[in-house]
Amino acid sequence: MPPDTALPADELRAWLRLVHCPGLSPGAARRLLAAFGSPQRAVAAGAGAWREVAGADAAQALQQPSLDPDALFDGTRGWLAADPARRHVLTLGDPAYPGALLETADPPLLLYAQGRIDLLALPSIAIVGSRHATPGGLDNARAFATHLSQAGMVVVSGLALGVDGAAHDGALAGATAFGGGTIAVVGTGLDRVYPKRHHALAHRISEEAGLMLSEFALGSMPLASHFPRRNRIIAGLTLGTLVVEAAVQSGSLITARLAVECGREVFAIPGSIHSPQSRGCHRLIKEGAKLVETADDIVQELRLPLPPTPPTAGAGGVPDGRSEGSRRDPLLEALGHDPVTLDALSARLGWPTAELLARLLEMELDGRLARLPGGLFQRRGAG
Incomplete structure (x- = not known):
């Protein structure tokens, strides 16, 4: 049973505003979180505190957001509610947040997840x-x-x-x-x-x-x-x-x-x-x-x-290309494992062109051969 990842509405709203505010860099958002301890307190801190912790650009971005925070919150909450068992918003403190990402230099502050x-x-x-x-x-x-x-x-x-x-x-x-x-x-x-x-x-x-x-x-x-x-x-x-x-x-x-x-x-x-x-x-x-x-x-x-x-x-x-059929089929041997032209195959085998084209078409229909741009042919898998 996966852990419960549902966020309270006020916390979700604060995370969305902090993470998706245009002009607020991930680094600045991280500094605000570290300074105030939670996204709610970070968002409520005010322009002076924002400027002191994250700089003038961050403060201006939070004061005059070009992205409507209410529309973002309502849309996200509606998306989550449509399938709560399979849709989640994961933040750094969630039990389900992947531990491997936490060990990296720049882990996402927030992840949207749908599925398992x-x-x-x-x-x-x-x-x-x-x-x-x-x-x-x-x-x-x-x-x-x-x-x-x-x-x-x-x-x-x-x-x-x-x-x-x-x-x-x-x-x-x-x-x-x-x-x-x-x-x-x-x-x-x-x-x-x-x-x-x-x-x-x-x-x-x-x-x-x-x-x-x-x-x-x-x-x-x-x-x-x-x-x-x-x-x-x-x-x-x-x-x-x-x-x-x-x-x-x-x-x-x-x-x-x-x-x-x-x-x-x-x-x-x-x-x-x-x-x-x-x-x-x-x-x-x-x-x-x-x-x-x-x-x-x-x-x-x-x-x-x-x-x-x-x-x-x-x-x-993974097919290893050493099946009984590949040892016995001269066309497969002539194809090798690199793309090859019709002229090269004809020279290797000495077959009439009509017979060679018929065999190539048969192998292509069987899924054992692919026709590539430039008039090239290449075997597929153990084909």
């Missing part, structure tokens, strides 16, 4: 990566997340397109009555879904084995400045961060850097030396991230109990 807040107390791993992931990257994200969820870990990601979405989906598939599940940390208010394409996924997370989490007020739009702040929560919530695929300049590498700053582990999956989406992972490995080939590598590194290995997959629940 008990997941915040379970061991968790972040899985992040490219929004433009390859089919192989999506398969790896989903398979690693499924296996780690089956192992009782909560998979944390950011609900973005690509690797994030695949990780959430895999974690939901692997959740059991004994643990697992997923947390989506988002860069909007919880009454919005971004990207819109993930509306159904967000609903599944909040209604099934998952939790939606945000530090942004209801109604907040997906502003560019929100996502680096979201990334620090993803890194701070977890025991470690797994980067599946990432370009050299990517938000995933920012999350990995934030994980290091929090004293957490960083893991990376290696890929083709020819793939731009592997270069970020290779850089992380050069800088000391732990190279992983299976989900069990992560479980063992974090000293968690090993789950049973599914009988249809290689170690760690």
Whole structure:
């Protein structure tokens, strides 16, 4: 049974005014809380005290708020009342506030949560990566997340397109009555879904084995400045961060850097030396991230109990590409594991073009092969 997280009305109103006051920085809000001991006393202290503790800019922001505090309070209270069992506002003193975040340099003063807040107390791993992931990257994200969820870990990601979405989906598939599940940390208010394409996924997370989490007020739009702040929560919530695929300049590498700053582990999956989406992972490995080939590598590194290995997959629940079919199929052998052109396949196999195209189409329809931009083909999973 999760702890009761309901806030008294006067306390909720004070927290919202203090945390969401435009022009009042998180640092200034923290100083006010430390000086006065509670948000109610901080808000009631008056302009002179605000100026003395937090400076002139903070005092002016609180005196002339550009955000209607009454509308913010009424909207938040209505949102909570619509589903009190699954919707919560968590503050620093709440029993349900995640302890891992409290250990970071900049913990959010307030979190909105929708779904299973008990997941915040379970061991968790972040899985992040490219929004433009390859089919192989999506398969790896989903398979690693499924296996780690089956192992009782909560998979944390950011609900973005690509690797994030695949990780959430895999974690939901692997959740059991004994643990697992997923947390989506988002860069909007919880009454919005971004990207819109993930509306159904967000609903599944909040209604099934998952939790939606945000530090942004209801109604907040997906502003560019929100996502680096979201990334620090993803890194701070977890025991470690797994980067599946990432370009050299990517938000995933920012999350990995934030994980290091929090004293957490960083893991990376290696890929083709020819793939731009592997270069970020290779850089992380050069800088000391732990190279992983299976989900069990992560479980063992974090000293968690090993789950049973599914009988249809290689170690760690990730296909290892050594099935009987892959040894016997010359087309799979010719495809290898890197993207390849039709001309290169034709040269490797010596097959007539019509026959080769027919086989490629058959494999694509079976889900064993993906057709990529630029006339490239790539095998999927153990395919």
